Amino acid sequence: MAIGLGVGLWAGVATLHDQIEDDTGRLAQLYIERSDAVGDDIVQALTRIRQSPAAPCSDDDLAWLRRIVIESRNVKSAVRMHDHEMLCSSTLGKLAVPTDRARPDYETSRGRRVLVDTPLIGMPGVRGMVIEEGDASVVLNRDAFVDKIDPRLDYTVVAEYDTRRDVFISNMPPAGLASRPLVAGEPVLLDGRRFEVRCSTAHTGCIVAALRDRPSARRSPLVMAFGLFGLFGGLGGGVGLVSAIARSRSLSRRLRAALRNNELTIVYQPIVRLADRQRVGAESLIRWRDNRGDAISPDVFIAVAEEEGFISEVTRFVLRRVLAELADGLRARPGFRVTVNVSARDVLDPTFAAFVRQELHAAGVSPGAIGFELTERSTADREAIGRGIQTLRKAGHAVYIDDFGTDYSSLSYLAQLQVDMIKIDRSFTLALEDGAAQSLMPQMVAMARTLSLGLVIEGIETDAQARIVADIDADALGQGWLFGSPVEASRLFPAG
Numbered sequence: 001m002a003i004g005l006g007v008g009l010w011a012g013v014a015t016l017h018d019q020i021e022d023d024t025g026r027l028a029q030l031y032i033e034r035s036d037a038v039g040d041d042i043v044q045a046l047t048r049i050r051q052s053p054a055a056p057c058s059d060d061d062l063a064w065l066r067r068i069v070i071e072s073r074n075v076k077s078a079v080r081m082h083d084h085e086m087l088c089s090s091t092l093g094k095l096a097v098p099t100d101r102a103r104p105d106y107e108t109s110r111g112r113r114v115l116v117d118t119p120l121i122g123m124p125g126v127r128g129m130v131i132e133e134g135d136a137s138v139v140l141n142r143d144a145f146v147d148k149i150d151p152r153l154d155y156t157v158v159a160e161y162d163t164r165r166d167v168f169i170s171n172m173p174p175a176g177l178a179s180r181p182l183v184a185g186e187p188v189l190l191d192g193r194r195f196e197v198r199c200s201t202a203h204t205g206c207i208v209a210a211l212r213d214r215p216s217a218r219r220s221p222l223v224m225a226f227g228l229f230g231l232f233g234g235l236g237g238g239v240g241l242v243s244a245i246a247r248s249r250s251l252s253r254r255l256r257a258a259l260r261n262n263e264l265t266i267v268y269q270p271i272v273r274l275a276d277r278q279r280v281g282a283e284s285l286i287r288w289r290d291n292r293g294d295a296i297s298p299d300v301f302i303a304v305a306e307e308e309g310f311i312s313e314v315t316r317f318v319l320r321r322v323l324a325e326l327a328d329g330l331r332a333r334p335g336f337r338v339t340v341n342v343s344a345r346d347v348l349d350p351t352f353a354a355f356v357r358q359e360l361h362a363a364g365v366s367p368g369a370i371g372f373e374l375t376e377r378s379t380a381d382r383e384a385i386g387r388g389i390q391t392l393r394k395a396g397h398a399v400y401i402d403d404f405g406t407d408y409s410s411l412s413y414l415a416q417l418q419v420d421m422i423k424i425d426r427s428f429t430l431a432l433e434d435g436a437a438q439s440l441m442p443q444m445v446a447m448a449r450t451l452s453l454g455l456v457i458e459g460i461e462t463d464a465q466a467r468i469v470a471d472i473d474a475d476a477l478g479q480g481w482l483f484g485s486p487v488e489a490s491r492l493f494p495a496g
């Protein structure tokens with residue numbers, strides 16, 4: 001029996017360690033993939049700035065630069081330079097006097113100059129990250145790289161710039177990592193802690209990361225379970241259990257289990273008509289607290305479900321839950337519409353529309369009460385996506401393009417995909433009050449109107465933003481903390 005207990009405990013501790021390394025490695029890899037996408041976006045924007053067919057800083061050239069920003073996910077401003085002086089930009093237009101930029105922090109062998117955190121010309125008090133290549137330059141929010149990191153990690157990101165390696169961002173003492181050889185997949189020990197290492201193959205840089213709150217083996221229910229199993233069970237069965245539980249503990253396994261056990265919940269964020277601020281709909285947003293009580297961001301677990309190919313299970317769970325929670329309220333409020341986020345995989349799934357029809361029929365809810373929001377960043381077959389969208393629209397659902405303006409392909413989407421509404425990303429709302437990028441919103445609104453598309457403006461946090469947007473387009477709808485944070489179903493419809 002003592003041998004059984006010992007083997008069980010050993011297996012439990014080993015499995016707990018495997019689980020931690022598995023989760024850390026996955027989060028670190030997710031970061032590398034996301035920051036690679038930012039890197040690709042930057043390179044593409046720099047190339048397109050140089051491809052402008054118009055005379056530098058002419059009206060047509062400025063429109064070209066603005067288009068690049070609208071179509072890029074991360075670039076906040078596209079800038080034209082000459083001899084290290086800024087001449088014009090998508091946000092400021094043509095400068096009265098060419099202005100010198102600060103010296104770069106790094107220069108790569110490809111001739112890209114990087115200013116990691118620099119005051120932005122013409123925007124007092126605002127700082128950003130700038131990358132220059134020849135006479136082209138882009139500005140991005142430095143958080144474009146920080147936001148991609150899971151908050152549960154202690155991390156250091158080391159960037160390599162040919163001639164030197166440097167700590168790019170870090171939330172821990174970097175412990176000489178800039179000078180230490182780093183190899184993807186080969187963990188490093190720092191102060192007795194094991195850090196996973198993942199490196200980019202597309203761009204240059206590595207993340208060194210460890211979970212901050214490493215579960216203690218002594219208090220772990222997993223280890224206790226193994227110990228007990230070892231105590232009462234035989235070694236053969238123990239090995240089977242070890243591998244079964246080990247698999248089930250990875251992030252995606254835990255997410256699948258949470259789905260099966262109905263542990264995920266839905267909150268609803270109101271959408272209002274800006275003219276009178278009446279609630280006309282809501283967006284459903286999924287939430288997950290794992291068994292340690294930690295809230296895991298949908299940004300993280302939706303990406304995992306997409307990568308691992310079970311996003312359709314998530315979408316179906318959300319739709320069923322929305323109907324279970326809101327069917328009565330929706331039947332009582334014709335015209336009120338709740339939207340569900342879908343992925344390209346859902347839209348391409350030939351069984352999806354039939355699934356939706358059956359669920360709506362069972363719940364007695366009309367198709368007009370449910371809309372679908374699609375954020376499409378992949379290069380998936382657009383014709384097929386277009387056909388999937390039309391199937392949903394023919395069934396009576398409104399289809400929205402979400403986060404409009406953040407995806408480099410957004411504009412070409414609108415031409416190819418016929419949708420009902422676009423949701424303008426909150427980065428454009430944020431820029432409204434700083435004055436500099438104010439001009440982008442009217443352009444986007446005008447474009448939506450030209451294409452007869454309805455509009456939802458996202459991320460409205462202040463009364464000033466709401467008023468500016470209502471002035472630009474009184475028919476637009478708005479969503480954001482000003483009108484309400486996401487709430488549980490019971491709090492969505494005002495009493496009475």
Ligand SMILES: Nc1nc2c(ncn2[C@@H]2O[C@H](COP(=O)(O)O[C@H]3[C@@H](O)[C@H](n4cnc5c(=O)[nH]c(N)nc54)O[C@@H]3COP(=O)(O)O)[C@@H](O)[C@H]2O)c(=O)[nH]1
Nearest residue numbers: 284285286298299302318341342403459460461479480481
């Ligand atoms: N496929 C699915 N994707 C989903 C689902 N539920 C959520 N998501 C996607 O995850 C991303 C993060 O969502 P979340 O953390 O829920 O954040 C949403 C809002 O809380 C936030 N928000 C809303 N108003 C404001 C605001 O005024 N300021 C501010 N800083 N943030 C605000 O924005 C998120 C909603 O964004 P969007 O979807 O782009 O309208 C997000 O991409 C979700 O789409 C799901 O069930 N399925």
